[in-house]
Amino acid sequence: MALLEVDNLQTHFRTPEGINRAVDGVSFHVDEGETLAIVGESGCGKSVTSMSLMRLIAEPPGRIAGSIRFQGKELLQLSEREMRAIRGNDISMIFQEPMTSLNPVLTVGRQIGETLRMHQGLDKQGAEARAIEMLTLVGIPEPVRRVREYPHQLSGGMRQRVMIAMALACNPKLLIADEPTTALDVTIQAQILQLMLGLKRRVGAAIVLITHDLGVVAEIAERVMVMYAGRKVEEAPVTELFRSPRHPYTQGLLGAVPKLGSSLTGAARRLAEIPGQVPSLKGRIEGCVFAGRCSLATDLCRQVAPGLEEKGPRHIAACHYARKEAAAA
Amino acid sequence: MSAPLLQVNDLKKHFPVRGGLFSRKSNWVYAVDGVSFEVERGETLSLVGESGCGKSTVGRAILRLFDITAGQVVLDGQRIDDLSPGGLRSMRRRVQVVFQDPFSSLNPRMRVRDILAEPIRNFGLAKSAAELDAKVAALVDTVRLPRDALGRRPHEFSGGQRQRIGIARALAAEPELIVCDEAVSALDVSVKAQIVNLLQDLQREFGLALLFISHDLAVVEHMTHRVAVMYLGKIVEMAGRQQIFTAPRHPYTKALLSAVPVPEPGAIRNPIILKGDVPSPINPPSGCRFHTRCPFVFDRCRTEEPELRSTEDGQWVACHLKALPEAPGPAH
Ligand SMILES: Nc1ncnc2c1ncn2[C@@H]1O[C@H](COP(=O)(O)OP(=O)(O)OP(=O)(O)O)[C@@H](O)[C@H]1O
Ligand SMILES: Nc1ncnc2c1ncn2[C@@H]1O[C@H](COP(=O)(O)OP(=O)(O)OP(=O)(O)O)[C@@H](O)[C@H]1O
Ligand code: SF4
Ligand code: SF4
Ligand SMILES: [Mg+2]
Numbered sequence A: 001m002a003l004l005e006v007d008n009l010q011t012h013f014r015t016p017e018g019i020n021r022a023v024d025g026v027s028f029h030v031d032e033g034e035t036l037a038i039v040g041e042s043g044c045g046k047s048v049t050s051m052s053l054m055r056l057i058a059e060p061p062g063r064i065a066g067s068i069r070f071q072g073k074e075l076l077q078l079s080e081r082e083m084r085a086i087r088g089n090d091i092s093m094i095f096q097e098p099m100t101s102l103n104p105v106l107t108v109g110r111q112i113g114e115t116l117r118m119h120q121g122l123d124k125q126g127a128e129a130r131a132i133e134m135l136t137l138v139g140i141p142e143p144v145r146r147v148r149e150y151p152h153q154l155s156g157g158m159r160q161r162v163m164i165a166m167a168l169a170c171n172p173k174l175l176i177a178d179e180p181t182t183a184l185d186v187t188i189q190a191q192i193l194q195l196m197l198g199l200k201r202r203v204g205a206a207i208v209l210i211t212h213d214l215g216v217v218a219e220i221a222e223r224v225m226v227m228y229a230g231r232k233v234e235e236a237p238v239t240e241l242f243r244s245p246r247h248p249y250t251q252g253l254l255g256a257v258p259k260l261g262s263s264l265t266g267a268a269r270r271l272a273e274i275p276g277q278v279p280s281l282k283g284r285i286e287g288c289v290f291a292g293r294c295s296l297a298t299d300l301c302r303q304v305a306p307g308l309e310e311k312g313p314r315h316i317a318a319c320h321y322a323r324k325e326a327a328a329a
Numbered sequence B: 001m002s003a004p005l006l007q008v009n010d011l012k013k014h015f016p017v018r019g020g021l022f023s024r025k026s027n028w029v030y031a032v033d034g035v036s037f038e039v040e041r042g043e044t045l046s047l048v049g050e051s052g053c054g055k056s057t058v059g060r061a062i063l064r065l066f067d068i069t070a071g072q073v074v075l076d077g078q079r080i081d082d083l084s085p086g087g088l089r090s091m092r093r094r095v096q097v098v099f100q101d102p103f104s105s106l107n108p109r110m111r112v113r114d115i116l117a118e119p120i121r122n123f124g125l126a127k128s129a130a131e132l133d134a135k136v137a138a139l140v141d142t143v144r145l146p147r148d149a150l151g152r153r154p155h156e157f158s159g160g161q162r163q164r165i166g167i168a169r170a171l172a173a174e175p176e177l178i179v180c181d182e183a184v185s186a187l188d189v190s191v192k193a194q195i196v197n198l199l200q201d202l203q204r205e206f207g208l209a210l211l212f213i214s215h216d217l218a219v220v221e222h223m224t225h226r227v228a229v230m231y232l233g234k235i236v237e238m239a240g241r242q243q244i245f246t247a248p249r250h251p252y253t254k255a256l257l258s259a260v261p262v263p264e265p266g267a268i269r270n271p272i273i274l275k276g277d278v279p280s281p282i283n284p285p286s287g288c289r290f291h292t293r294c295p296f297v298f299d300r301c302r303t304e305e306p307e308l309r310s311t312e313d314g315q316w317v318a319c320h321l322k323a324l325p326e327a328p329g330p331a332h
């Protein structure tokens, strides 16, 4: 049995201009001890998906439908009280924007400690000691002093690491990490990725990693799910996906990754773009969601939405023209 | 030659912090401790370095978001670090910032239309209501947001969309210099490319200068002219793009570049792992600040601080070593 099973997740927002279908029928699973990466264009629904798993979408204007089973339990049917016992303990989340989830008027020690006192029944001293230990683990110098500081006294990357410390403090079974290392330099990033992998080894935790950094994906993910405009468009084991992406969006994405070494070729160059824009999520999209930007699009694409089909071993993609076997190199 | 657009001379910013648990004496965080650089019109200078080394503090000092401890910030020949609030007004238009934390820098109660109209109105950049509307609409197109974004409030957007609102707001003031503090870090590769290419276009067309603070070294390598590498409140190396990326001279720069993950599963890399704890800017190490973690450390490094000196080919380096050995000595 998978640790987490998401089936036909639909998270929509009511807005004055109509319904925003931020996540529109996404299904996936994560096994115990597995790392699943979710990648995709800005605004395609990655954070909304993860906030839905935590049931942190304000309803209204949001509305979550479908099924989210964690250890066999249907999360969408739990009461808010039952959900609170799970959040931060069994499932915890590293949020994309630290400042919005840290409380500006509490010291970072209090904030890490609060989770520990609530879920692990530690007393004040015990919680502070553990908070200091966690700050040490995420590489914050002088943790004994820092534990008494407020978020605004920390650098951007330190705030991000405080949140990581908070998320890891209770040894969750499922860690949802939404852009966990955007504010970190590559050396500290490597240290944080090791910490996350350590959690996996120690307690068999599963990780859902959302990131725009395909270098990080290549480094620690086992499987990758590609989203576009609120849908899943491709999914495959990480090596397979990087070696033979089948969906034209994924191909464009991988082709646009800037790599080190560009200065060898002389003057500064333009970065590669995928031309065009994501379609509006208001109103139903007929046909393929990528058709407006796809160089292969035909009338069929514009009329009939492609379903997710098997294109290789454990490899699925939603495209009428994606080839089944690996493209001959 | 005319003066550079921005000159920063021996900038220092020390924050007071509470003393240790039982001490009543207050201490200082030496966040930025003697930093000098220049940015020319039409130039991009990137500021890179470890989390907490003082990059955002440099950016905020240039914007006069607080009083600096020592040093000078000179914009177009005029000192701005000691300007009165009245004098600051015109400088505020010329220098804009895209903050590292987009959400906390956007007013949650304002709609995007008003967020973008505010600087245009404040600085009198539109002659009529129609021109104002046109400018605001052009801005959302520029940062690749849908037009219906105008009527929405910041919380209704994704992280990367919010970052783009911050970028549009900075562009609205038609500045000469933008401090981009992790301005594109929350964007996917394609939107990131669109925004970076746009900044480069503005640079070519209007001579826009950029102070580009970023952890994304591949993007920095693609678009920057020069790079300044910071470590614990100081610049340890500064040079042209190609020199930094192909022939780094400072051991920290070398370690940093070696740790960049490669977008290729199973790729073989040889990262230089920095051992030892990250030192604190409250008690910076004696001598060379990098000596507690440097794979090449020798006696002199522990007592004598290396100066930032220029080499024959215009590369600035703060290290006692004349040349970097191929590999760290056997002692490590
Ligand atoms: N509270 C809300 N009300 C209305 N629309 C919302 C709300 N929150 C998110 N959205 C919309 O849902 C869509 C998906 O947003 P989401 O935050 O999941 O994107 P994302 O994939 O995480 O992008 P990024 O990479 O930029 O963080 C976006 O179009 C966004 O504007
Ligand atoms: N308002 C403040 N009060 C006290 N200390 C501060 C304040 N702002 C920053 N600092 C300290 O100054 C140092 C440098 O912080 P800064 O934000 O400049 O780092 P940074 O290089 O931008 O790091 P990051 O890459 O993590 O964003 C840190 O030790 C930080 O804790
Ligand atoms: S279904 Fe058609 S439009 Fe969609 S990705 Fe495939 S080829 Fe392109
Ligand atoms: S001065 Fe010494 S410790 Fe500092 S970087 Fe150079 S070799 Fe390393
Ligand atoms: Mg997001």
Ligand SMILES: [Mg+2]
Binding pocket: A155, A156, A157, B055, B056, B057, B100, B181
């Ligand atoms: Mg910063």
